[in-house]
Amino acid sequence: MLSSIYIKNFAIIDKLEIDFHKNMSVLTGETGAGKSILIDAINIVFGNKKTNKIMRNENLETEIVCQFHITNKNVLELLEDKDLIDGEDCIFRRNINIKNTSKIYINDKPVTSGTAKLIGGLIIDIHGQHENQLILSKDEQRKRLDNFSKINTQKEKIKIILLEINSLKKVLTGSSLTTEEYDEKVSLLEYEIEELQAEALEPNDYDLLSEEFQKLSNSDFLNKKIDECKNFLENESNNNIYTQLSRINKNLEEIIKIDEKCNEFLDLNVGILDHTKNLLKLLEKYSNSINQDAEKMSSLNEKILLLNNLSRKYNVVEKELTSVLNEKIEKLISLKNNRDNIQRNNTKIKENITNYHEIAKVISELRIKEASVLEKKISEELKKLGMKLREAINGDPERGNQGTGKDTQPE
Numbered sequence: 001m002l003s004s005i006y007i008k009n010f011a012i013i014d015k016l017e018i019d020f021h022k023n024m025s026v027l028t029g030e031t032g033a034g035k036s037i038l039i040d041a042i043n044i045v046f047g048n049k050k051t052n053k054i055m056r057n058e059n060l061e062t063e064i065v066c067q068f069h070i071t072n073k074n075v076l077e078l079l080e081d082k083d084l085i086d087g088e089d090c091i092f093r094r095n096i097n098i099k100n101t102s103k104i105y106i107n108d109k110p111v112t113s114g115t116a117k118l119i120g121g122l123i124i125d126i127h128g129q130h131e132n133q134l135i136l137s138k139d140e141q142r143k144r145l146d147n148f149s150k151i152n153t154q155k156e157k158i159k160i161i162l163l164e165i166n167s168l169k170k171v172l173t174g175s176s177l178t179t180e181e182y183d184e185k186v187s188l189l190e191y192e193i194e195e196l197q198a199e200a201l202e203p204n205d206y207d208l209l210s211e212e213f214q215k216l217s218n219s220d221f222l223n224k225k226i227d228e229c230k231n232f233l234e235n236e237s238n239n240n241i242y243t244q245l246s247r248i249n250k251n252l253e254e255i256i257k258i259d260e261k262c263n264e265f266l267d268l269n270v271g272i273l274d275h276t277k278n279l280l281k282l283l284e285k286y287s288n289s290i291n292q293d294a295e296k297m298s299s300l301n302e303k304i305l306l307l308n309n310l311s312r313k314y315n316v317v318e319k320e321l322t323s324v325l326n327e328k329i330e331k332l333i334s335l336k337n338n339r340d341n342i343q344r345n346n347t348k349i350k351e352n353i354t355n356y357h358e359i360a361k362v363i364s365e366l367r368i369k370e371a372s373v374l375e376k377k378i379s380e381e382l383k384k385l386g387m388k389l390r391e392a393i394n395g396d397p398e399r400g401n402q403g404t405g406k407d408t409q410p411e
Helices: 035-045 073-081 113-123 138-149 152-175 179-199 203-217 219-233 241-258 260-289 294-313 318-384 389-394
Strands: 002-010 013-019 062-069 089-096 102-106 109-111
Touching (some): 002 035, 035 089, 073 113, 089 113, 102 113, 138 318, 152 318, 179 294, 179 318, 203 219, 203 318, 219 241, 219 260, 294 318
Antiparallel strands (some): 002 013, 002 062, 062 089, 089 102, 102 109
């Protein structure tokens, strides 16, 4: 209910404040006394009227404040949704400056005229000769017919179905591909996966391949250096390392005969001789392992070139090609799963649309059926008041047909 109204510099009012109490309030007066100014002020604070030429003094600002006590649950929920709630009190305020620009506030928070109209229309229903009444709104008529028909359960089902359809469509909008785009992506991924599976190597395998290639490509150089090493260690002349160490060994044996403390020198030299023999064996073994197979060399070279080309293509080093392969496989699986999800979601949308039409048909049939019943009940009540249905809706034809001139039926 309206608790109070404050008006400053509006029409013929300089400043006015009225407090309303519980139960009904009546303002009386002769025509032109200014009763309708209060209604105009409420309409303006709700954002329902133009603000041109409403100021009493154009050099002063106009302010209108309406305070309401709200008990309607729907209005309180709407205020809470829009973050305008302040207990059960709701204060509308509109300020109009001398430039005729205005601002509307609800509980001291700025709002648009659309929001003010929406909330104000739920708080007050103004019945006047030239005012739009809530009962004449098609949406309101439909709402009252639905309450009378008790079809809110079906309407709630419709609401849930629409929410699910919109949610599914939003998912599809973010992930949907045309059949052509999907086929192109799948085809490309399958080709790349096949290519990488044929050539890519695990990091350890690539290291082994590189080592073998390096060894094979430098086989002549390696064999030359091994031969030089073997020649230093053991050759036909008496200047090789092994002969020199043998001579040192004989000299040490002679020294030990005189001084046994030098026995450790002999042991050390014997060890060196043994290492020399082992070194010769290892060099021989390594030399035998060096493959000078030209066909093998060509095969390795071709593999290396293929891996180099793939690394440039996918912008990674050769060792990371298997990681690229795994990523491509995961992407392909995800893409196929996504297509399955799209198909499932499209199926769900079709099922929901079918359910929607089935429930909508039931609602439509109930509305048509119950509208006739409601119309008869309204007619019976209007007859008690000595009014015909057409006159109640459209106005009395004998008094100039002040109504809409149309026979309005609930939808």
